[in-house]
Amino acid sequence: MSQNSSTPKPDLVAIGDLLGVVEEFIPGSGTYESNGKIYSSYVGYKRINRQRLEVSVDPIKKKEIITPQVGDTVICEVVITRKQSAMCHIFKIKSHFLFDTYTGMIHVSNMSQSYMNNVDDGFKPTDIVRAKVISKNFTEYELTTKYPELGVIYAECANCGTVLQREGNQLNCPLCGYPNPRKIAKDYGHVIERIDNLH
Ligand SMILES: [Zn+2]
Incomplete structure (x- = not known):
């Protein structure tokens, strides 16, 4: 102003x-x-x-840098998926966009309350995920998406890049119909918070 x-x-x-x-x-x-x-x-x-x-x-602008803390709900982008874990960049805590991104890991056993064999059955790179911080080791944060309010809140088709639409508890690509399994948050499709990754 x-x-x-x-x-x-x-x-x-x-x-x-x-x-x-x-x-x-x-x-x-x-x-x-x-x-x-x-x-x-x-x-x-x-x-x-x-x-x-x-x-x-x-x-007043806060001088101190906000960093993720155990128990925080964070917004992150999936960067790499491996069989046992997904690596994410945390870019938002609650309503605060962060100056830096922080590395988060979601182990396959922390993805969902139902058993998941493979990280690829729930997350894909570029997905935006709401997760909770469960522990911190040096510079890496361990995250969980085991609860209904946690999981993917924005995803694009792994085949054609179209934003996926929700039908029941499934995501469908309205353009190509390619299968896109995800572990979605219960409000997928109704997320009102800004999720844009400003980096
Ligand atoms: Zn598609």
């Missing part, structure tokens, strides 16, 4: 600080409204746009 000339020295505000009332301002980004009052959603700088009569808050 551009610096507004009417606010030469931005005010630092905390979460829940009162910024104004709806009679004065439109609640902008980084704010929320309750009973006609506008509050800050972030620790950040209060901005007032006099032309639009809008108050907003620019969150």
Whole structure:
């Protein structure tokens, strides 16, 4: 957001600080409204746009680098599949896109609650997967997709690259019909979070 000339020295505000009332301002980004009052959603700088009569808050940029922790739900892209494990690049934790990617491994025994013989029966390279971190060894994270909410949330046909569509618990290629077995998350096809890998 551009610096507004009417606010030469931005005010630092905390979460829940009162910024104004709806009679004065439109609640902008980084704010929320309750009973006609506008509050800050972030620790950040209060901005007032006099032309639009809008108050907003620019969150302070966090200096610390966020890294995956055991127990985190992460979003990753499958890079390589082997018989016993899939290697992934973790690029998002909850709603935070990461500055770097981290290497995750999903062992075939952690893919699904039902038995899977082969990683290829559940994942293919370029699939976007929601997984949970179960342990960390040096720079490598061990992941699981054993629960219904975990698994593939976006996949393209291994044959022609068309985005796969869900029919029941199966994925089908609407273009070529090539078989595309996947271990999908229960919300495949209804995922609303942004999954774009910005790298
Ligand atoms: Zn296809």
